[in-house]
Amino acid sequence: MNKRRWIITTSSILLALLLISGYMAIAAEYGSSSDPLVSASYITDVLAPQTIKEVNAVIDQKTTQFQTQLNQTLAEYTATLDSTISDF
Numbered sequence: 001m002n003k004r005r006w007i008i009t010t011s012s013i014l015l016a017l018l019l020i021s022g023y024m025a026i027a028a029e030y031g032s033s034s035d036p037l038v039s040a041s042y043i044t045d046v047l048a049p050q051t052i053k054e055v056n057a058v059i060d061q062k063t064t065q066f067q068t069q070l071n072q073t074l075a076e077y078t079a080t081l082d083s084t085i086s087d088f
Contacts (some may be wrong), residue, residue: 038047
């Protein structure tokens with residue numbers, strides 16, 4: 001019985017310490033204006049241009065796909081319309 005109580009007490013203390021250390025890690029002031037995690041120059045010089053480049057590449061790809069699909073659909077409708085007109 002004493003052994004079981006000792007295990008429960010020790011486990012409770014360890015759990016409390018774990019929760020307190022987790023809270024302290026979250027409450028720490030990482031990323032404050034005095035100690036930023038990412039500097040503003042990195043964002044403006046590296047991250048933003050790279051992100052804009054990737055977004056533009058995806059937009060260009062989607063635009064090309066859309067234009068191709070639109071041209072195919074237009075060709076199909078034109079062929080259908082020409083066929084219908086020639087039947088009259």
